[in-house]
Amino acid sequence: MPFQLYDTASRQIRALDPVVPGRVSIYHCGLTVQGPPHIGHIRKEVVFDVLRRWLERSGLEVSIVANVTDIDDKILAKGDEQGRPWFAVAYENERALHAAYEVLGCIPPTYEPRATGVVPEMIEMMQTLIERGHAYAAEDGSGDVYFDVRSWPSYGELSGQRVDDMLNAEDAPPEGKRDGRDFALWKGHKDGDPESASWPTPWGRGRPGWHLECSAMAAKYLGHEFDIHGGGLDLRFPHHENELAQSRAAGQPFARVWMHNAMLNLAGAKMSKSVGNTLMVSEVVKRVRPIALRYYLAASHYRSIVEFSEESLAEAATAFGRIEGFVRRAAALAGPGEPGDVPAEFAAAMDDDLSVPAALAVLQGHVTDGNSLLTAGDTAGAGEALARVRGMLDVLGLDPLSPTWDRGGDDAAQVQVIDALVEGLLEQRQAARAAKDFATADRVRDQLTAAGIDIEDTPQGARWSVKG
Template sequence: MTALRLYDSATRETTELVPVVPGRVSVYHCGLTVQGPPHLGHIRKEVVFDVLRRWLERAGYEVTIVANVTDIDDKILAKGVEQDRPWYAVAYENERALHAAYEVLGCQPPSYEPRATGHVPEMIEMIADLIERGHAYPATDDSGDVYFDVRSWPEYGALSNQDARDMQPAEDAPPAGKRDPRDFALWKGRKEGEPLTASWPTPWGRGRPGWHLECSAMAAKYLGNEFDIHGGGLDLRFPHHENELAQSRASGQRFARRWMHNAMLNLGGKKMSKSVGNTLSVAEVVKRVPAVAVRYYLLSAHYRSVIDYSEEALAETAVAFERIEGFVTRAAELVGEGAPGDVPDEFAEAMNDDLAVPAAVAVLNGAVTRGNGLLATGGEELRETLAQVRGMLDVLGVDPLSPVWRGDRSGQGATAALDTLVGTLLEQRATARAEKDFATADRVRDQLSAAGIDIEDTPHGPRWSVKGS
């Protein structure tokens, strides 16, 4: 088992991960609120937790990842009105876009991906329990809202290191029915004009769940009273995760043993955000740069470091990854692909130090440099180096020889039809060269070049790629 040390956002300390159940690691990280398609900032979090999962599994742990989908929310209802469509159609369309973004960037799907709308009974039960324990109350204005009583929980503010007395009012509901402006909504009564389909019957009237309550109820259902890691973007630490922690602990759960937050992806000096309007969709970015290089870009910085996005930095990362990919491809042609091997001790030490991926990438690049020096001679040393490099790339989820990336020549993935067409033309060129019909061979090459296909002749035959990829 690995001695993985992780920074805990709650204690502000880096300590060894000791799972609740030996040999198993349970992780809950907050998924997308699907009022719109995912942008690159959202997917940074998915890549971070995918790398964590891969490293834990490499170390022999059985890993359970739960990532919810928030498919009922004020913003989703507003989008439905704006687009003149049912709110659930908006949510489902954007949930499918989220899955497409997972796939295009090589992220493994969560072990479970529960929707908020599928767990309303658990939420109602949790609210009733909190009321019985004296930590929640129905609104006093007949709105049908139910609020968490912040003053009833002395530990409120511990996760975000704030004094509750200094906090601003919670803005998720009007203050009229609250005992204290900081109290936050567990349940929101149905408002006039809202679709009946967006509400459920409860002892407090028809309504829908508050955002924070959803995650607490789903985490408890799938991971139990106590689990190992709760994570998400740093922007969720307050109020979302603070509120989750308070209501879950107040209901008697031990909840998360540690909190893991990744830093933001900035664009133009500000956090990439739909509300700010400075977003880049995953679908658009992978048209310009191969998807595997986009993933490499998102993981190359330490997960707790801010990434200031720029097209230049992304292009530079794509070139850097092309060097790695070039070594793997050439070495595999000489000694065979083999399989991903064990990683060097230095790489493991970096990964065990709070997922220090930049230091791990430095070890990877050093191995690639040594491997390039072995290409001229080949042999067992090259085979071992290739296996080691592929082992490191496998942990990071960017092994070019993985089935996930084999077709990723253009950023979107080359189709089987394109592969067949280019292969047929290369066979015609090879036949022409064998018959010393060099004019025909050159004409085929020129046709491919005009179509945007680069051809490289190697000792093991021609290799093709889409220009710019």
């Protein structure tokens, strides 16, 4: 079965049909860097990271472009508030985003352009749109440039709305607009805005509107037609609708498939900067291991709302612990080996609109089988199961033995020291057990447990691991 994906635009599951056979080009909207990323933002990164890993595993060459919107009203306001340049605010949050990518094991995009880096391309695009009669400079001399919604009959096609049914944006001053629904391609410079937040154009100095940058970046780095455009469902309208209208009106076919991930809710409402109910990635990873957070975010289907709770996060950590326990036990017995091929049922689930929950059910079945092989002492069989399990985990970015997660380098020396100490205690415990002095044996185990070390008795002797 070829890879299939739900397309938001046509509202159906469609086979991926790349513009260039063998290659997949993906654009997804990154962050507007007004603040550090919360776990809703990073859910999107994990979703697209899993998509990328699966397509690459399927033998496709993947290009991913994800933008960083480094200028907008709120960034300017924050700079003003904090008494420092707007670009310092944007850059700080961009670095926080990169740190979150890394801590959750997300492979960086192929390229990550900034909005302020494509101003010439935006100007070109506006000129094209004006020539074609789909955009106009504001008639009030403000320097704003608007897209003329009425000039583009298919406006609303992505979100399934008709222009006449849409509410007029009441908070946007309609002065220079021909229609209240027209949206800004470019915002004229206002007195009081920093000079550094403006660029010269044929219509005066100003700065990018929100939507145009994505059209300009996608065209520059992926071409006028590309395969998948992604982002959070909350961007479908107006952002993606507007991108689609701009690019098509400028004569570009644009994205073939639109892929939107559902939101992550907290207490029944979408986690968002404006609601204020956010949990920062940097905070959550203090309570739960990053790999467990990644498992939690990846385990639900990307089109299902995730209702965040501490309980379900803890449950996910336990569930992942079972998988990881098998991997570590099997690796200790049979050697780590390398991630192997994935079972056909796993591949079928992933090909079916990235059905990670079904794929995980396959993975967990193999873990159960592998555990049975370990219990039976079948080293060769356990090694084969390990290769399959690691292959599946690798696709999800969750292989505990991968260099991403097994950061042995930094603390390998410390581990050796701890190992020597723990092994000494385990030998004492074993001696006590042999002498049937169970009080002493249990005291040693309790001492280790209190220090945060789990003891596991196996047919090959006791093993220790740091609790997590």
